[in-house]
Amino acid sequence: MDILPSIGMGFQTALQPINLFFCFVGVLTGTLVGVLPGLGPVAAMSLLLPTTFHISPVSAIIMLAGIYYGAMYGGSTTSILVNIPGESASVVTCLDGYQMARQGRAGPALGISAFGSFIAGTLATVGLMLAAPPLARMAIKFGGPEYFALILLGLTTVTFLASGPMWKSLLMAALGLFLGCVGMDVKTGLSRFTFGIIELFDGIGLVPVAMGLFGIAEVLLNVEQPEERSVVEGKITNLLPTREDWAASLWPMLRGTALGFFLGILPGGGAVIASFASYAVEKRVSKHPEKFGTGMIEGVAGPEAANNAATGGAFVPLLTLGIPSNAVMALLLGALIIYGVQPGPRLVAEHPQLFWGVVASMYVGNVMLLVLNLPLIGMWVQILKVPYPILFPLILLFCLIGAYSLNNSITEIGIMILFGVLGYFLKKLEYEPAPLILALVLGPMMELSFRQSLAMGDGNLLFFFTRPISAIIMVIAIFFLVLPLIPGVTKNKPAVDL
C-alpha cells in the first residue's frame, strides 16, 4: 500500500468529528495526568480503558494514544514550575527547566518544551509512518521461534534497563509470566489456577492489575508523605521563545528527536531513557557543559523532544510485531486484544483504517497539544495548586469505577486492591512493577510460541538457534541477560523507572 493514499485515508478517519473529539479527550487527559505528579499514563489509560468499550476501536486507540503522548507534554509543566516531575520522563527537565523558572524564564522554558514536543512528536509520527509498513511486511515471515525470541528480548532488555538489581526485575517478569498463565490454557482449554472464580477463566485482567500496581499503590505511597509543592509564583510571560532561544534549541531538539525515536523502538527503551540519553548527549556536545543544571535551554529542549519522539517510536514494535516495548504499550496491546484486533504484522494490512487513522491522529493530536498547552498554562498551574489530600480520593474513585465497569464485577475491584497492596510493598522493597505488567501481557503469547517452537523442533531447545532471525534475536537477548555479570556494567546504569 502506497503511503500517500494510506495517510490520506488516515486523515479521513482522524478528522471525523467523533475521532477528533476522542483525540481531544485523550490529549487533554494525557496533559492533565502529565501535569499531576503521582498519576502516570499507565494508570490513566487503565482508568479510561473500560469507558472505551462502547466506542469503536479506532476512536478508543486514538484516545489512548493521545493520553500517552499528551502526558509527555504535561509532564514538563510540573518539572519546570514545581521542580517535581509530573511524569518520570520529565525528571531531567527539572534540572534546567526549574532553574530557568527561578530566573524568571518559566515562559521560554514552557514554550520551548511545547514546541520541542510538537516538532519531535510530528517527526516521530513521520518515522512511524515510514518504518512500520516495511517492518510489518518482514515480520509476516515470523513463526513461533522468532516470536518467542522477540518476546524474550523484550523482557530481558526491560529487566536490564529497569532500576535496581537485575535479579529483582527478572523475578518480576517471571511472576508476570506465571500470572499470565492463570485462566484457560490457549491450546488445551484447561482452566489453570482459577479456583472456580469465573472472572479468572479469561485470565487475570490487565486493567485491574495495572490500576492496582500503578494507581492504588502510588496513592498508598504518596499519602504516607505528601510532598510539599511550591509552584513558581508570578505571571508566566513570553511563552514564545526568542530567536536566541530557537538558535540554542534547534539542534538539541533534532538530536533528541532522532535519539528518542530509535530508543523508543527498542524494547524497554521508551521515553524515560530517551530523555536521560538526550540530556547526556547535549551536555557532551555543549561548549559549556559546566552550565548544565543552571538553566540552560538546551537541557529542556533536547530531553523534551526525546521523550515525545520516543512515544512515536514505541508504536513501531507494537503495531508491526504485536510486541509492546514498555508498560504503556503493553496496556495498548491489551486494549487492542479486548477490541478484537490482533496486533502484529498483519495489523497494517487487515486494519488499515485503524493503523493509518491512529498515525494521522498523532499529527492532529500534536497540533492540538501545541494549541492547547500554551494558552492553558494558567489552568494547569491552578490544578497544580489543588492539594493532594483532595485529589487522591478522586483518583481512587476512578480506579474503583474503572475496575468495576470492566465486567460489572466486584471481583475485579478485589483484584485491583490486592495488586495495589502488593504494588505498595513491591515499591517499598524496591521491586520494579513494569516488567511484571509487560510479562503478564506477553505471557500467553510467549507460552504459545514456546510450545509451538518446542513441537516444531521436536523438543530440541537448540532449535531456536537453527533459524537465522530467531538465532540473532536470541543471541542479543542472552547478551542482555549476561551483561550485568560483567563487572562495572551495571554501575553506570541510570536508575530508571520504566
Added chain:
Amino acid sequence: MNRDQLSSGVFFLSGCLICYSSLPYKLGSLAAPESGLMPFLSGAAICLLAAIGFVTATLRRLKGERWAALLRGRAWQRGLLIVVALLAFVFLLKPLGFLLTTVLFIAFLLRAIVPQKWPLVVVVSVLTATFAYLVFEVWLKAQLPTGPLGI
C-alpha cells in the same frame, strides 16, 4: 536479616508453591509440552532468581547491611485506612448503590486521612459522586449498582 533476604525468601517459597501447584496440570515432555509446563518453569525461575537474590543479600548482610524499617517515620496508618475504605466500598456498593457509597467513600477519605473542613467534605463528596454518576451511569451507561432509592 535485611529487606532483600526477607523478600527473596518469601519469593522463593512462592516459587516452590507455584511449581508444586503446576504439577496437577501435567508438564508433558519438551517435544509435547502440556498445560503445567509454563507455570512450572515460571515458578522455577522465581525460585532460582530468589535464591540468587538471597545469596547476594546475605553477602551484603555479612558486610553489615542490616534491616531497614519499611514503615518507620511514615504515616502508614493513612494507607491502611485507605485499604479499609476500599474494602468497605466493595462491601457497600451492592447494598447501598453507587451514589450513596461514593458520597460516603469520598467523605471518609477527606475527613480521615488529612482532615478537611466539613463544608468542603460535603461539597466535594456530593459533587464528585454526582459528576461520576452522570458521566459513567447516565452518559457511558456503565451499569453501576443501584441502591434502595433506585440510584
